[in-house]
Amino acid sequence: MSRFFRKADDSDSDSESSSEEELMSSDDEAPKAAASTTKPAMSRFLRSAGDDSDSESESESESEEESMSEDEEKGKKKSRFLRTEDSDEESDEDEGKRVVKSARDKRLEEMEASGKQMDNALKINDWVAISNEFDKLVRMVQRQQNLAEPVPPFYLRQLQTLESSLNAALAKEKEAKKKMNASNARALTAMKQKVKKVMKEYEIDLKKFQEDPEAFEREFNASVSTEVPAAKPKKKKAVDEEDEGDEEFKTVGKGGKSYQFTPETILKNLQAVQEARGKKNTDRAEQIRILEKLLEVAVTSYQQIRVLLALISARFDYNSSVSSYMPIELWTSAQKEVDQLVGILVRNPKYAIQETTEDYDELVERSPETEKDAIVLVRGSIISFVDRLDDEFTKSLQHIDPHGTEYVDRLKDEKSLYCTICRAQTLYEQTKQDDPLGRVIMRRLEHIYSKPDAVVQALESAVSASDIKPSITFSQSSTKQLIHSLCIHLYKSGNSLLRTRAMLSHIYHYALHNDFHTARDMLLMSHLQESVHSADVATQILYNRTVVQVGLSAFRVGLIRESQQILQDIFATQRVKELLAQGVHQRYQVLTPEQEKAERQRQLPFHMHINTELLEAAFLVSSMLVEIPLLASIENEEQKRKTISKSFRRLLDFADRQVFTGPPESTRDHIMQASRALQDGEWEKCRDLVQGIKIWSLMPEAASVKEMLTKRIQEEGLRTYLFTYAPHYSxxxxxxxxxxxxxxxxxxxxxxxxxxxxxxxxxxxxxxxxxxxxxxxEVMRSHQLAQVLADKLNTMVEQNEKALDQKLGNAANWNDRGDGQKGDKRGEQTQERRRGGERRGGVRGGARGGRGARFAQGLGSQMPGAQRNRG
The missing domain is CATH 1.10.10.10 (Winged helix-like DNA-binding domain superfamily/Winged helix DNA-binding domain)
Structure with a gap:
């Protein structure tokens, strides 16, 4: 029975049984031994007020303490958890004997425990366990380095042991006839790469350790012994210093450096902190605490500006890991300090912060009165702080589970971040710095271009409640005017990348509000489809998102054919999630860790995703309404090869080959069965199946969309019926x-x-x-063959035009169209060439001739009706 469920009678019986065993050995010492064994057992769980005298007598007698057995010592350790007020004296004695270990000692013990586990796993050749323990050990050493502590010699010795064991295991594996299992072999190969990488990282320390291990250990122990007293001074010393009557408060930092926090010594202490920044053994947390105290004693605006610049940079430098995100507490503090810094600069326009300034003595405080031009320049960058805040906010959303409450709580910080961006915009409008102003306006635009009006109004209401407001504010009529004003300002910028991203954001916003024709015309007139392949990856992702949103806009307004041809561009690649930065595509080739990390860093936060299931439903329904009448109009086998959507035709053929068709479950099942019903002339069944798709509820104005789909199903059902049964009617x-x-x-x-x-x-x-x-x-055979030949020639002409456009696009530079002249000229040449192609090869009214400019040249399909819209 467990000792936690033992009753008082059980403890007594146990103690009595032990005393009976001792009676067999000695008749004279038996009563004393029985008494000494029963009383501690009673005091563990059933100690009462009457046992005080016994406990006091036991604590005072030194002879009985020396003669205690191991069982009694365990009993005293257990009694700590059930200690009452009657055992105060015993607790005082335990506190005197208790050993308090520092955090460093605990970490070293954990490292040694991991090392022992690795040694035990080496004996049985278990490389899976070795790999797990090694990862744990590497993380602990990295944590120790983040706290500016030296590398322990034990870790270097373990690396050498691992290297020799790896070489021996690999040599043995090559010669062995019976190979180890697959998981162990993979772990062995992975450990070889890990150890090689880590040893390269600690190459200098390993070289020192190999030269003289004893000297390296002595140096490590000396650093440990010198840092412990400075980190935790004893209470007696603190009391003695207060008794001595020191008037000024001093802080002793690492290495014995003392900091005196007074307004006169701020710049001197600030320079000392900045000199230590970036060094290997610098304690970042201690630097932040020193700067916070310096900010508290800062008096003048110049001192506050200098300290805030250093403090914000120190907070950003605290987390040196690229893969993880900045802690939320540090991010919140940095955001508030950026707001405070911007407020000081707005209220004191005589101070200006620039990235490049002339060298000056940093120990001399500057004021506008002492300067000739009455402007004090301070080296720094507000826009870099704003960019870092925004990037860290996005990175945190990438690492948080989007389906939990933590993600929603983190999203609430976007309002304060948006206010900070708007305050920075006000500052740069006041200082009239064009490049930083364009960058901060682009940051503001990226937060609102893809959001509904209600969310934008909530963000702008927080800005209107702030004491510092930018010149471009929200209008109560709609968000279109706000987006238009921000984009117009960026169109005038000299940065071509900002102009491109502003154009794409503007088009996206128009498409989001179902203004399809305006969005389509802006996209065609910008000629971005001809040179977007030369842009950076982030701009290409924004372009793909914009094209997809334009296709959804066409679907919502009832332009089914246009929607199908626009969405076909991205669905033909079968990499929808990757092109929209909403997932990593599983390629056949293996990515390196750096490439995989870069791919994951490009992923958009979950709340910015375009629902791919809704996107697929819109594409498949559009393809159904276009392809089914086309299939009904086919007269011979040669024309069956003509397809508009190959992906939809492939899904339809797969559904036709199925022997048994059950009730629809997924979105594809609904659409495939609806396509069969439409082919058979059962338009009502087709309507019910399409409207039964649950994903339509996520689309804005779902009722009007379903009504539109019903009307289009009726029309296409009529056309399918006429194509199918026309030969049977007069x-x-x-x-x-x-x-x-x-x-x-x-x-x-x-x-x-x-x-x-x-x-x-x-x-x-x-x-x-x-x-x-x-x-x-009656169509003659020669007429049919001529028709097929004309269609093939038309397809060949379109392929040649596409190849020529790709060649011209690759030859052009992304910055060639800074003034818009080269792009316009190339667009005119392409337009003239396609006009000639339509005049030469028009077939059946020219509907299948050259269709004009394309949306996505890299994806390889064409924009519907572009030539007609341009003409």
Missing amino acids: TLSLSLLSRTFSLPLRGVTSIVSKMIWNEELSASLDHATGVLVFHRV
Whole structure:
């Protein structure tokens, strides 16, 4: 039975049994031994007020303490958890004997424990356990280095042991007939790379350790012994110093340096802190504490500016790891200090911060009155602080689970960050610095271009409540005016990258608000599709997001064909998540750790993602409404090769090959079964299946979108019916078609007339009787072959044009279009070439000829109706 469930009777019985065993050995000493064994057992769990005298007598008698057995010592250790007020004297004695270990000693003990585990695993050749313990050991050493502590000799000795063991294991593995299992072999290979990398990192320390291990250990022990008293001074010394009557407060830092915090010594202490910045053994946390105390005693504006610049930089330098994000507490403190610094500069316009200033004596305090030009320049950069705050905020969102409450709590900090960006914009508007002003406006635009109006209004309300406001503020009418004003300012900037990103953000905002035609025209007139492949990765991601949002905008307003052809560009690559920076594509080739880290750093936060399932639903439904009538209009096997959406045709063929079709579960199942129903003329079943897709609820104005889809399904169902059953009719009543597809008679007449005009249907309308009269036209074999040959030639011309455009685009530079002239000229040449191609190779009304400028040249498809829109 466990001792925690033992009753008083059990303890007594145990003690009595032990006393009976001792009676067998000695009759005279038995009563004393029994008494000495029972009383501590009683005092462990059932100590009462009557046992005080016994406990006091035991604590005072030194002879009984010396004769205590190991069992009694364990009992006293256990009694600490159940100690009462009656055992105060015993607790005082325990505190006197207790050994207090520092954090450094605890870390060293943990390292040694990991080393022992590795040694035990080496004996049994368990490289999986060795790899896990080695990773743990490396993390502890890195943590120790972040605290500016030297590398322990034990770690270097362990590295040497691992290297020799690795070489022996690899040599033995090559010669062994029976190979080790796959997991152990992979761990062995991974350990070889890890140890090689770590030994290269500590190459200097290893060289010193190999030359003289004893001297290295003595140096390590000396550094440990000198740092411990300075870190934790004893209470007696502090009391003695107070009794001596020191008037000024001094702080003893690492290495015995003393800091005196007075307004007169601020600049001197600040210079000492800055000289220690970046050195290997610098304690970053101690530097931050010193700078915080310097900020408290700063009096003048110049002192506050200098200390704040150093303090913000120290907070950003605290976390040197690139993979992890800045702690939220440090980020919040840095954001408040940036706000404080901007407020000081706005209220004191005679002080200016610039990245490049003339050299001056940093120990001499400057004031506007002592300067000739009445402007004091301080070396620093507010825009770099703002960029770092924004980047660390994004990095933290990348590492936090988006489905937890921590992510939502972190998103609340965006309002304060947005206010800081707007305050920095006000500062640069006051100082009239164009380049930093453009950068900070771009940061502000990136926070609002993709958000709904309600979120933008919430962010702008916080700015309006601030004491420092920029000149470009929010208008109560809509957010379009705010986005337009910010983009117009960036269009005038001399930085071509800012102009490009501003244009893409502006187009994205128009598409988000269902203004498809404006967004499409701006994208075509910018000619970005011709040179975006030369831009940086972040700009290419923004371009892909903009194109996708334009396609969704076309879908929402009912332009199904345009939406299908725009979205086909990105779905043809089968790398949708990677191109939108919402996931890493699983390639066949293995990425290096650096490449994989760079890929993950480009990922957008979860709240900025475009729902890929909704995007796929819009693309597949659009493809269904375009492809199904095309399939019904095919007359022979040669024309079956003509496809608009290969991905949709592949999914449809796979669905047709299935023997058994169950009820739809996913979005693809709904759309594939709806396509079959549309082919069979069951438009009502097709409507129910499409509207049954649950993902439509995530689309804005879902009710109007479903209503639009119902109308388009009716129209395309009518066209599919006419293509399918035209050979079986001589005449067909328009009123019957109207009742069958629940369309108005005028709408049926319009659809049929358009099909006749486009030569898709060989028929004529008899308005007197309201009948559609079909004509039998026998197409000769030579005519069919000529038609197929014309289609192939048209496809070849389009492929040649695409290859030529890619060649011209690769030859052009990204900055060639700084004034817009070269891009416009190239666009005019392409336009003229395609006009000539349409005049030469127009087939069946020219609908399948050259379609104009493309959205995404790198993705390899073409923009629908671009030539008509430009013309």
